[in-house]
Amino acid sequence: MTITVDDCSLSFGELSVLQSVSLSIEPGEFVGLVGPNGAGKTTLLRVISGALEPGSGSVTVGGVDVHGVPSRTSSRLVAVVPQDASLSFSFPVRDVVEMGRHPHRSRFSSPGPDDRAAVEHALERTRTAELADRPIDEISGGQRQRVVLARAIAQETPVMVLDEPTASLDINHQVETLELVRELVEEGRTVIAAIHDLDLAARYCDRLVLLADGSVARDGPPSSVLTGGALADAFDANAVVTPNPVTGTEAVTAFAADREPERLPDRVHVLGSGSAAAGAVARLEAAGVAVSLGPVSSGDAAAETARSLDVETVETDPFEPISAAQRATVATLVRDADATVLADFVVGSGNRSILETVDESDSLVVIETRSFAERNFAGGAARERYERYRERALEVPVSRVLEAVTAAEGNRSGPQSSVPIDSDGE
Numbered sequence: 001m002t003i004t005v006d007d008c009s010l011s012f013g014e015l016s017v018l019q020s021v022s023l024s025i026e027p028g029e030f031v032g033l034v035g036p037n038g039a040g041k042t043t044l045l046r047v048i049s050g051a052l053e054p055g056s057g058s059v060t061v062g063g064v065d066v067h068g069v070p071s072r073t074s075s076r077l078v079a080v081v082p083q084d085a086s087l088s089f090s091f092p093v094r095d096v097v098e099m100g101r102h103p104h105r106s107r108f109s110s111p112g113p114d115d116r117a118a119v120e121h122a123l124e125r126t127r128t129a130e131l132a133d134r135p136i137d138e139i140s141g142g143q144r145q146r147v148v149l150a151r152a153i154a155q156e157t158p159v160m161v162l163d164e165p166t167a168s169l170d171i172n173h174q175v176e177t178l179e180l181v182r183e184l185v186e187e188g189r190t191v192i193a194a195i196h197d198l199d200l201a202a203r204y205c206d207r208l209v210l211l212a213d214g215s216v217a218r219d220g221p222p223s224s225v226l227t228g229g230a231l232a233d234a235f236d237a238n239a240v241v242t243p244n245p246v247t248g249t250e251a252v253t254a255f256a257a258d259r260e261p262e263r264l265p266d267r268v269h270v271l272g273s274g275s276a277a278a279g280a281v282a283r284l285e286a287a288g289v290a291v292s293l294g295p296v297s298s299g300d301a302a303a304e305t306a307r308s309l310d311v312e313t314v315e316t317d318p319f320e321p322i323s324a325a326q327r328a329t330v331a332t333l334v335r336d337a338d339a340t341v342l343a344d345f346v347v348g349s350g351n352r353s354i355l356e357t358v359d360e361s362d363s364l365v366v367i368e369t370r371s372f373a374e375r376n377f378a379g380g381a382a383r384e385r386y387e388r389y390r391e392r393a394l395e396v397p398v399s400r401v402l403e404a405v406t407a408a409e410g411n412r413s414g415p416q417s418s419v420p421i422d423s424d425g426e
Contacts, residue, residue, distance in 0.1 A: 003190060006060075007056065008057030009056045023209060030181065033192065034208055049080045061078060118154045127146070145168045166196075198226060237254045264287055271343070276367045279401075314326050321351065338363060344367065
């Protein structure tokens with residue numbers, strides 16, 4: 001059934017929680033509510049379920065105003081999985097799941113065959129059948145969350161509302177739960193869920209609604225909602241959004257906004273590979289620095305990150321030497337940059353001349369997760385040159401690259417004399 005939220009606002013005293021929220025959710029759609037704490041996600045879910053009545057506006061499910069009908073009627077339309085799965089009494093798990101059948105029978109009637117079948121089906125689907133005879137207060141929080149989900153499944157409503165359904169679950173059961181929710185959607189249920197984990201939200205939801213300060217900031221496919229700019233505005237944090245290499249869906253890496261220096265260089269070039277270079281590129285790009293990368297092998301993690309962020313990159317074919325044109329491009333990028341970052345740069349016979357381009361940089365930052373000895377395949381002269389660069393560079397972990405490029409650019413020291421690399425690598 002279609003859910004229509006029309007211009008809903010709600011305040012608690014002088015505190016405005018929802019402000020003119022409007023959205024429509026189609027049958028068989030899985031919509032995720034995302035946003036910072038206090039954005040109004042749980043309140044909106046409670047308004048949609050009928051538990052809270054908005055100060056203005058309306059909510060309809062299949063054309064029925066959920067606030068204008070008895071609770072039993074609305075409970076046949078919408079099932080709720082709350083974030084807090086605790087219960088006041090020590091009911092057996094099966095009895096808790098059976099509570100989902102109450103809207104479908106009269107107040108004092110006993111469960112019928114359809115009720116019992118729905119309960120057993122829900123227990124099996126949530127893999128809680130083995131818990132059926134145990135008291136609800138004697139199982140773990142994660143198990144209780146699955147039991148409450150089973151109760152909602154047994155309720156057999158066309159719409160399900162879930163508030164942080166994976167909050168109490170380990171990673172295995174998080175994925176298992178959302179896979180089950182996806183199956184329910186494929187079977188025709190309409191689902192709206194508040195989801196804290198943005199990567200999981202992007203992976204499983206058809207559509208995301210980003211709430212900020214009680215209003216809808218973005219609404220659309222995950223790729224259009226999870227952008228660096230939107231997340232910066234909503235969460236007050238720098239964020240980089242890249243494709244997950246396994247699922248292909250959006251993966252979000254956020255950095256606290258208050259760690260960013262007040263002043264940053266305009267351009268930075270990164271020489272390196274692997275996670276160190278990828279991390280440096282991501283953090284610099286998220287902060288708004290014009291960053292470039294290379295040379296880097298086209299299959300390297302840093303190249304993949306740069307490509308997804310549309311960062312200027314000099315890519316080389318794996319195991320192929322760098323060409324004269326590529327070397328010239330890198331030299332120009334280094335010369336034009338305000339600072340250069342050496343991030344786990346691997347030196348071999350095919351690219352050792354690239355080290356010489358660093359002579360053009362007055363401001364150097366070094367990031368190392370492996371010793372240079374492990375990355376040097378060009379002999380002693382390359383080692384000597386690299387050590388000279390390190391002596392005048394700021395050496396930091398990747399988490400402090402923003403501070404380092406700012407400090408390095410602000411404390412320029414002239415380039416050191418070059419140390420030629422012999423043709424035999426020594």
